[in-house]
Amino acid sequence: xxxxxxxxxxxxxxxxxxxxxxxxxxxxxxxISSNILGILIFDEARLAYNLIKIGCAxxxxxxxxxLFVGYRDKENLKIILLFPSIIGFIFWAILxxxxxxxxxxxxxxxxxxxxxxxxxxxxxxxxxxxxxWPTERKPKEERVSLIFKE
Amino acid sequence: MxxxxxxxxxxxxxxxxxxxxxxxxxLIIINSxxxxxxxxxxxxxxxxxxIEFKFPRNWSAGKWxxxxxxxxxxxxxxxxIDSSAYICLAFHNEESTREIMEKYNLANEMExxxxxxxxxxxxxxxxxxxxxxxxxxxxxxxxxxxxxYYRIIFIENALKRGDISYNFTGMFASVLIKxxxxxxxSYDLKGTWNETRRVLQIILDSLVVKEE
Numbered sequence: 001x002x003x004x005x006x007x008x009x010x011x012x013x014x015x016x017x018x019x020x021x022x023x024x025x026x027x028x029x030x031x032i033s034s035n036i037l038g039i040l041i042f043d044e045a046r047l048a049y050n051l052i053k054i055g056c057a058x059x060x061x062x063x064x065x066x067l068f069v070g071y072r073d074k075e076n077l078k079i080i081l082l083f084p085s086i087i088g089f090i091f092w093a094i095l096x097x098x099x100x101x102x103x104x105x106x107x108x109x110x111x112x113x114x115x116x117x118x119x120x121x122x123x124x125x126x127x128x129x130x131x132x133w134p135t136e137r138k139p140k141e142e143r144v145s146l147i148f149k150e
Numbered sequence: 151m152x153x154x155x156x157x158x159x160x161x162x163x164x165x166x167x168x169x170x171x172x173x174x175x176x177l178i179i180i181n182s183x184x185x186x187x188x189x190x191x192x193x194x195x196x197x198x199x200x201i202e203f204k205f206p207r208n209w210s211a212g213k214w215x216x217x218x219x220x221x222x223x224x225x226x227x228x229x230x231i232d233s234s235a236y237i238c239l240a241f242h243n244e245e246s247t248r249e250i251m252e253k254y255n256l257a258n259e260m261e262x263x264x265x266x267x268x269x270x271x272x273x274x275x276x277x278x279x280x281x282x283x284x285x286x287x288x289x290x291x292x293x294x295x296x297x298x299y300y301r302i303i304f305i306e307n308a309l310k311r312g313d314i315s316y317n318f319t320g321m322f323a324s325v326l327i328k329x330x331x332x333x334x335x336s337y338d339l340k341g342t343w344n345e346t347r348r349v350l351q352i353i354l355d356s357l358v359v360k361e362e
Contacts, residue, residue, distance in 0.1 A: 032208070032231070038194045039184050041211035041226070048179035055172025063165055126161040126168075133159040 008072045013087025016065035023057035054119045062123020070128030081128040085120035200241055203357040221246040235346040237336040247331040259299035262324040274308045282306040295359045298325035319343040327359050
């Protein structure tokens with residue numbers, strides 16, 4: 001694989017990570033400013049929080065990462081669009097392990113691994129294919145005027 | 151007049167629909183949970199099979215359970231993210247209570263509380279190396295299901311983060327309810343103990359322990 005393509009994938013992964021971090025913090029701040037942080041003690045509310053996180057953090061982050069990769073690279077989209085999400089997730093896991101709480105608590109595979117990875121990947125595919133989606137172009141209309149002579 | 155919609159690509163349409171539907175369903179669930187568990191004074195009323203109580207809605211809260219055979223420990227942690235204040239209720243079942251009391255040779259609530267104070271002080275002193283323990287207050291609190299013994303302590307230089315050292319003000323309380331132990335633990339690191347104590351009072355006033 002060429003260096004340029006690998007670099008594109010790494011930049012795509014970094015975009016995934018940064019957008020995700022910004023959006024996740026924005027969601028948290030929304031809960032804090034709305035004074036509803038305490039509601040997360042209920043399982044139903046935690047599920048709803050995860051749904052919001054998938055919709056407003058993971059999917060858009062993956063989408064933008066995929067958009068970048070899809071714009072820069074047009075070949076083998078099926079395979080290359082897997083990588084921005086995986087790279088972004090690995091960066092995120094490393095950050096969490098060294099600066100977060102991953103080293104202290106037991107890993108919840110569904111919420112901490114499967115859900116983010118799956119949603120980021122889905123977002124990346126949607127983003128990548130949005131740029132490369134074939135669109136039909138209508139031929140320009142031509143006006144033909146007929147003049148009848150008597 | 152015909153309205154022209156901008157032509158969108160299919161993956162983008164799927165993305166927008168997914169985002170909107172996930173956000174809407176999440177907000178609807180949050181709203182319904184909030185309205186069904188909100189008290190008149192704006193607190194959240196939390197109910198389980200073991201305990202129920204209310205707490206301020208702007209405090210972060212979580213629950214946890216450790217199970218080992220027939221022993222279990224159920225806990226609720228409530229945190230104020232602005233002031234690093236923390237309140238924890240830990241509820242042991244009969245087997246877990248018996249094990250703790252036999253293992254550490256504890257006879258009553260007073261000894262349990264003292265044991266927890268000692269454990270906390272030793273833990274903090276190990277990391278800071280300069281911690282000084284002061285006993286501030288002790289006594290009993292009347293709760294709806296019994297009397298809890300409590301101790302309030304102040305630990306000078308309890309934590310060091312960089313050049314800043316934090317003082318620890320905390321309350322340890324415990325009550326035995328038919329051989330089941332309920333431990334209440336709260337602390338504050340940023341000098342807002344009065345506010346923490348006010349919230350703790352709200353929790354204790356509304357606290358109900360259910361029969362097994």
